[in-house]
Amino acid sequence: MTRALHHHATPFYLFSEGPIREALTELERFDRALPVPVRHWLSCKTQPLAPLLRWWRRLGRGIEVVSEFEFLAARAEGFQPENILVNGPAKHRWLPRHAIPRLSVNFDSPRELGALLPQARRLGWRVGIRCLTRAEFDPENPKRPTQFGLDPVEAVSALRRLQRARVRLETIHFHLRTNVESPAVYERALTEVAAICRAARFAPKIVDCGGGWPPPHTRARDGRAFDADFDLAALAATYRRVAPQFPGFEELWLENGRWLTARSGVLVARVLDVKERRGLRQLICDGGRTSHALVSNWEQHGLLTVPTRRGPTCLTAVHGPTCMAFDQLACRRLPRAICPGDGLVWLDAGAYHLPWETRFSHGLAAVLWHEDNALRVARGAEDFASWWKKWRAKTAVRRCSNRRGG
Numbered sequence: 001m002t003r004a005l006h007h008h009a010t011p012f013y014l015f016s017e018g019p020i021r022e023a024l025t026e027l028e029r030f031d032r033a034l035p036v037p038v039r040h041w042l043s044c045k046t047q048p049l050a051p052l053l054r055w056w057r058r059l060g061r062g063i064e065v066v067s068e069f070e071f072l073a074a075r076a077e078g079f080q081p082e083n084i085l086v087n088g089p090a091k092h093r094w095l096p097r098h099a100i101p102r103l104s105v106n107f108d109s110p111r112e113l114g115a116l117l118p119q120a121r122r123l124g125w126r127v128g129i130r131c132l133t134r135a136e137f138d139p140e141n142p143k144r145p146t147q148f149g150l151d152p153v154e155a156v157s158a159l160r161r162l163q164r165a166r167v168r169l170e171t172i173h174f175h176l177r178t179n180v181e182s183p184a185v186y187e188r189a190l191t192e193v194a195a196i197c198r199a200a201r202f203a204p205k206i207v208d209c210g211g212g213w214p215p216p217h218t219r220a221r222d223g224r225a226f227d228a229d230f231d232l233a234a235l236a237a238t239y240r241r242v243a244p245q246f247p248g249f250e251e252l253w254l255e256n257g258r259w260l261t262a263r264s265g266v267l268v269a270r271v272l273d274v275k276e277r278r279g280l281r282q283l284i285c286d287g288g289r290t291s292h293a294l295v296s297n298w299e300q301h302g303l304l305t306v307p308t309r310r311g312p313t314c315l316t317a318v319h320g321p322t323c324m325a326f327d328q329l330a331c332r333r334l335p336r337a338i339c340p341g342d343g344l345v346w347l348d349a350g351a352y353h354l355p356w357e358t359r360f361s362h363g364l365a366a367v368l369w370h371e372d373n374a375l376r377v378a379r380g381a382e383d384f385a386s387w388w389k390k391w392r393a394k395t396a397v398r399r400c401s402n403r404r405g406g
Contacts, residue, residue: 008368020261033237039254041085041253042260048355053077057079068094071094087108091108092116124168127162129158171206171253189209207246281315290324311337
């Protein structure tokens with residue numbers, strides 16, 4: 001890390017395939033404990049990083065996409081149609097533009113199903129539906145459901161419609177939320193989904209449980225570890241216990257983005273200034289929440305210093321460079337010895353950092369990628385010309401349109 005700080009201007013992200021490879025080794029043990037084969041899809045939305053997609057494709061694994069941009073990225077990086085799983089809402093707005101056979105598609109609503117059914121039949125898609133279970137709710141309003149999937153009545157009707165249409169109907173799917181607290185939540189959801197299948201007289205070959213496993217090392221703002229009550233061995237036992245409720249069940253699909261990739265990246269920033277007032281020490285850095293680590297709004301991550309600083313600590317707030325009080329990466333006891341010029345390393349930045357990165361008065365940060373013991377720049381830092389040129393392009397289009405109209 002010291003070498004990277006010496007050779008690259010901050011802020012920057014550093015991502016590596018090494019921790020993901022280690023996670024896959026953990027998954028191999030989990031897979032062996034299950035009664036059916038498991039397929040782990042890469043959640044593109046979690047970490048839309050081109051070198052990661054290329055590395056994953058070379059492993060022969062599949063990718064899950066939930067938008068047209070993600071779908072086009074998967075195609076651009078060489079994923080074959082049978083290795084692309086299309087989830088997400090309102091796919092009928094964009095998927096008709098892509099007449100590609102052999103995709104896997106889970107329908108999210110009756111309207112979407114109706115619009116895409118002819119295409120699914122013509123192109124031989126492997127299809128399923130996403131169910132809304134009682135275990136899925138809006139994290140900010142736990143009494144409210146999310147906007148995703150079909151409720152039980154809609155789901156039964158949709159399954160019957162797909163059966164009558166004689167399409168390749170194989171999958172039942174649900175996704176609960178992020179940071180699911182325990183295997184018991186999955187057991188309740190699977191029991192609900194099994195009841196939907198029985199009501200529709202549908203025996204799925206594939207049960208797709210989505211993602212939501214809490215990543216190791218990250219904590220809530222109150223300090224509680226998200227994975228405190230989560231155990232892969234207990235989850236495997238849950239799947240074994242529930243499997244008999246799905247006669248004909250041949251394969252389990254999972255799309256755990258955060259659990260897989262959070263550990264694979266760090267955000268590196270540099271301290272620019274230090275202030276002390278009202279018993280609080282404040283570090284002003286060139287990277288922070290508003291531009292880079294929005295997840296710090298609800299998560300605590302480990303924070304290292306380069307060089308390592310020890311000695312007496314004090315309550316310290318770590319701020320980014322933007323003109324907004326909200327831009328606070330962390331507030332905790334840190335060594336008083338931290339000073340301007342020091343590097344700060346925000347750990348577990350490999351999930352939902354790049355897709356939520358903003359340009360709040362600053363350009364996008366550089367991205368470094370580490371693979372096969374080599375470190376390279378995957379994306380250079382955005383400069384002013386790149387940031388501002390989009391306005392000139394739009395102005396030029398508008399002027400051309402005005403001339404044609406005249």
